[in-house]
Amino acid sequence: QRGLTVDLCNRTADKAQALAAHLGTGIAGHGNDAIARLLPEADVLVNTTSLGMIHQPPLDLDLGPMKPGATVYDVVYVPLETDLLKRAAARGLRPVDGLGMLLHQGVEGFRRWFGITPEVTPDLRRLLQDDIRAKTPGA
Incomplete structure (x- = not known):
């Protein structure tokens, strides 16, 4: 409806295409070989892999083709x-970490388990950031 498209990439093009078909219109599935072709037009890049996680290799992706100011x-x-986020920031792109997703997923889980809906606030985010940094030096 808003002229927005989502390009979903996966190591296996067939899996990406099947997921895209399941999710509905405006979503196209591709193999990872399409990433270089898609990046110059992307306003947002989302990494949903474990690459870059502690004890995992980084995501090897050239951000050079991305538009200035892309997320x-x-x-x-x-x-x-x-x-990935360090390289994005160095290129003037807008880096966003996964902590917000974790917090908002936690809200729903907490509500279901305890019947209370906590509010995600800057203080809660800071508390979790501090906890992650304390428990994972270098993180």
Whole structure:
């Protein structure tokens, strides 16, 4: 409805295409070989892999073709600042870590388990950031 498209990439093009078909209109599935072709037009890049997570290799992706000011979102939250996000910031892109996703998923789980809906606030985010940093030096 808003002229927005989502390009979903996966190591296996067939899996990406099947997921895209399941999710509905405006979503196209591709193999990872399409990433270089898609990046120059992307307003947002979302990494949903474990690459970049602590004890995992970084996501090897050239951000050079991305538009100035594009957003790079990494669902990884340990470390808070992944190699991908550091490289995005260095290029003037907008880096977003996965902590917000974790917090908002936690709200729903907490509500279901305890019948109370906590509010995600800057203080709650800071508390979790401090906890992650304390428990994972270098993160």
